Amino acid sequence: MSTHRVYLDHAAATPVAPEVLAAMQPFFGELFYNPSATYQAARSVARTLQDARARVAAILGSRANEVVFTAGGSEANNLAVHGAMRPLSGKNVVVSAIEHDSVLEAARRYDVRVVPVDKRGIVDLAALDKLIDDDTALVSIMYANNEIGTIQPIRDISQIIQRKRSERSKGGLPLLFHTDAAQASNYLDLHVARLGVDMMTLNGGKIYGPKQSGCLFVKAGVILQPIVDGGGQEMGLRSGTENVAAAVGFAEALELAVTIRHDEVERLQGLQRRLIDGTLRAYPSARLNGTRNKRLPNNVHVTFPGIDNERLLIQLDELGIMAAAGSACSASDDEPSHVLGALGLSDEQARSSVRMTLGRTTTEQDVDYVMTVLAKLLA
Amino acid sequence: MSTHRVYLDHAAATPVAPEVLAAMQPFFGELFYNPSATYQAARSVARTLQDARARVAAILGSRANEVVFTAGGSEANNLAVHGAMRPLSGKNVVVSAIEHDSVLEAARRYDVRVVPVDKRGIVDLAALDKLIDDDTALVSIMYANNEIGTIQPIRDISQIIQRKRSERSKGGLPLLFHTDAAQASNYLDLHVARLGVDMMTLNGGKIYGPKQSGCLFVKAGVILQPIVDGGGQEMGLRSGTENVAAAVGFAEALELAVTIRHDEVERLQGLQRRLIDGTLRAYPSARLNGTRNKRLPNNVHVTFPGIDNERLLIQLDELGIMAAAGSACSASDDEPSHVLGALGLSDEQARSSVRMTLGRTTTEQDVDYVMTVLAKLLA
Numbered sequence: 071m072s073t074h075r076v077y078l079d080h081a082a083a084t085p086v087a088p089e090v091l092a093a094m095q096p097f098f099g100e101l102f103y104n105p106s107a108t109y110q111a112a113r114s115v116a117r118t119l120q121d122a123r124a125r126v127a128a129i130l131g132s133r134a135n136e137v138v139f140t141a142g143g144s145e146a147n148n149l150a151v152h153g154a155m156r157p158l159s160g161k162n163v164v165v166s167a168i169e170h171d172s173v174l175e176a177a178r179r180y181d182v183r184v185v186p187v188d189k190r191g192i193v194d195l196a197a198l199d200k201l202i203d204d205d206t207a208l209v210s211i212m213y214a215n216n217e218i219g220t221i222q223p224i225r226d227i228s229q230i231i232q233r234k235r236s237e238r239s240k241g242g243l244p245l246l247f248h249t250d251a252a253q254a255s256n257y258l259d260l261h262v263a264r265l266g267v268d269m270m271t272l273n274g275g276k277i278y279g280p281k282q283s284g285c286l287f288v289k290a291g292v293i294l295q296p297i298v299d300g301g302g303q304e305m306g307l308r309s310g311t312e313n314v315a316a317a318v319g320f321a322e323a324l325e326l327a328v329t330i331r332h333d334e335v336e337r338l339q340g341l342q343r344r345l346i347d348g349t350l351r352a353y354p355s356a357r358l359n360g361t362r363n364k365r366l367p368n369n370v371h372v373t374f375p376g377i378d379n380e381r382l383l384i385q386l387d388e389l390g391i392m393a394a395a396g397s398a399c400s401a402s403d404d405e406p407s408h409v410l411g412a413l414g415l416s417d418e419q420a421r422s423s424v425r426m427t428l429g430r431t432t433t434e435q436d437v438d439y440v441m442t443v444l445a446k447l448l449a
Numbered sequence: 450m451s452t453h454r455v456y457l458d459h460a461a462a463t464p465v466a467p468e469v470l471a472a473m474q475p476f477f478g479e480l481f482y483n484p485s486a487t488y489q490a491a492r493s494v495a496r497t498l499q500d501a502r503a504r505v506a507a508i509l510g511s512r513a514n515e516v517v518f519t520a521g522g523s524e525a526n527n528l529a530v531h532g533a534m535r536p537l538s539g540k541n542v543v544v545s546a547i548e549h550d551s552v553l554e555a556a557r558r559y560d561v562r563v564v565p566v567d568k569r570g571i572v573d574l575a576a577l578d579k580l581i582d583d584d585t586a587l588v589s590i591m592y593a594n595n596e597i598g599t600i601q602p603i604r605d606i607s608q609i610i611q612r613k614r615s616e617r618s619k620g621g622l623p624l625l626f627h628t629d630a631a632q633a634s635n636y637l638d639l640h641v642a643r644l645g646v647d648m649m650t651l652n653g654g655k656i657y658g659p660k661q662s663g664c665l666f667v668k669a670g671v672i673l674q675p676i677v678d679g680g681g682q683e684m685g686l687r688s689g690t691e692n693v694a695a696a697v698g699f700a701e702a703l704e705l706a707v708t709i710r711h712d713e714v715e716r717l718q719g720l721q722r723r724l725i726d727g728t729l730r731a732y733p734s735a736r737l738n739g740t741r742n743k744r745l746p747n748n749v750h751v752t753f754p755g756i757d758n759e760r761l762l763i764q765l766d767e768l769g770i771m772a773a774a775g776s777a778c779s780a781s782d783d784e785p786s787h788v789l790g791a792l793g794l795s796d797e798q799a800r801s802s803v804r805m806t807l808g809r810t811t812t813e814q815d816v817d818y819v820m821t822v823l824a825k826l827l828a
Contacts, residue, residue, distance in 0.1 A: 300551030
């Protein structure tokens with residue numbers, strides 16, 4: 071048993087940053103009031119909630135009331151897909167083949183069209199162009215992938231959608247563009263106008279905020295069916311007494327991520343290079359999945375031909391290294407990853423693949439330790 | 450300005466109990482792992498989550514996998530109503546006229562039949578009997594009302610439903626019985642078999658647990674459509690990385706509520722009597738809404754003819770007393786309460802009504818202070 075512990079599963083979960091937790095604490099205790107109540111103490115909590123909304127909006131470049139707080143990223147994705155599609159009939163939704171399960175499974179309840187990706191995991195724009203027709207109500211393509219870290223050309227996709235929109239007759243079906251930015255939000259530009267999106271999912275649990283916090287950006291004028299009916303909180307889209315602690319924690323976490331983003335991206339890219347190169351050296355037939363340059367700075371995803379990933383992960387765990395076979399979000403079932411399948415990997419290749427995702431506390435020493443252990447285990 | 454502060458809105462929100470918050474803390478920090486991950490540290494968190502489920506189940510007298518953790522009571526109510534009704538067509542749902550908005554608004558998306566209540570707020574059982582037909586898929590009737598505190602005869606309703614069920618042909622439409630126990634859970638028996646329910650909503654935010662925590666009890670064999678599609682967490686009904694802190698906090702809060710329940714009910718009934726009697730003395734034409742004996746021990750709801758409740762609430766607030774006009778869940782709109790309307794109160798009577806809900810920290814001194822202030826303001 072090792073005393074060195076290295077957590078390399080930041081795509082699955084991040085700890086709540088100390089300053090985030092500190093910002094949340096008052097709302098469990100002294101400021102526990104229901105923001106919809108009318109006495110001054112409750113109104114003050116309502117102002118803090120609205121302030122959290124404005125803080126998130128400032129980062130997105132949106133208005134405060136375009137930020138709908140949700141209980142996590144999966145819920146936000148479901149609000150986007152079901153919210154747009156449920157009121158319609160005979161319309162279709164276009165998604166990429168490598169979306170998160172919370173987009174894919176929601177979309178499968180409707181007429182869904184799946185855009186393929188190339189072997190790097192980049193969406194095929196020509197195919198996307200062809201798949202969108204006059205009955206397409208929604209396109210949902212993730213900003214960056216949770217398994218292989220590939221970053222999609224969101225601005226290019228948005229331009230295709232704008233062209234399609236302009237070709238539609240006036241007063242016709244609106245064509246909405248949603249992106250799941252759950253994995254992107256630590257590292258990439260989140261300005262919704264620059265990205266050209268109508269809806270965007272953010273997930274607090276992946277950015278050192280609390281789990282089941284997050285939001286869906288919903289551009290003014292976009293009409294959705296609520297995901298939770300009731301008292302009408304969150305602009306009528308997500309009823310229920312607001313989780314002010316989570317909203318404040320999420321806003322705090324997002325601000326912190328954006329503040330350190332520039333330096334953190336650079337730092338992680340250095341560590342990432344070191345880990346990729348070291349890993350490929352340690353096992354010469356190893357292959358990096360995804361792409362080198364359009365990749366989140368914290369993601370390393372490698373296939374080790376001939377190696378059983380489950381066994382390798384157990385061995386790594388015994389030596390203090392926590393990594394993943396794929397998305398933790400569906401780790402409870404044993405099916406090979408749909409993402410790796412979409413890249414053209416065989417089931418056998420998928421079962422020889424390991425994801426290592428770095429984070430805020432990852433050091434060069436950690437990376438060197440991982441490379442030493444990997445070299446030993448793979449020898 | 451008074452230095453005496455009395456919080457009388459425990460039906461709207463409760464602070465997180467210190468022991469509950471203490472139980473939650475590790476899951477923000479050192480135990481932040483995604484319960485679906487495979488390394489030992491994450492598996493240990495998954496065991497704690499399963500343990501929280503078992504702790505809740507022990508109180509309900511159910512199996513652990515019949516407890517679906519949700520992000521709050523409104524979500525649980527939506528999962529019950531939409532989960533049961535959405536996959537069907539041409540079927541109906543029966544609800545009482547005084548349900549919480551999260552049941553009513555969800556039910557309104559389907560063929561909904563509304564059972565009236567008598568002037569005390571008790572469901573008309575004969576009317577219920579008549580409304581249920583062979584196309585009724587779901588009956589949802591709350592355990593205790595959030596505005597007037599009236600407790601429904603859940604066991605009697607369950608017997609009606611069992612009889613209706615036995616009259617249906619074999620293999621016909623299942624008839625499900627759901628109860629929203631959000632307000633009941635601090636004070637009443639929660640044993641699902643004794644109650645005879647198929648689904649039951651609990652809300653952590655009303656029992657000194659965290660906001661947007663809670664669960665839906667879903668009896669084995671009941672088939673629902675998920676409220677959040679995705680990775681398949683929570684028995685496939687509520688996808689998304691589990692909020693372990695909230696689940697553990699909710700379990701802790703529920704256990705605490707049940708442990709002190711007997712004494713707390715007795716203590717609050719004494720305070721409640723004192724407050725009701727004092728209030729009626731202070732304003733002789735005042736009228737207690739609901740019923741004296743089938744009432745939650747913490748609820749006092751009074752109409753003061755000729756008094757504008759908004760003005761009274763502001764005056765009370767200035768003197769340190771926080772009370773409510775009705776449900777905080779829809780406090781943001783100005784419509785008169787549908788609950789008071791269902792009791793036969795006029796809009797004017799509704800606008801002269803005040804809800805005071807006691808809680809764990811309410812003392813006799815608080816009640817006496819409130820009575821003194823009320824006597825002065827109403828004079």
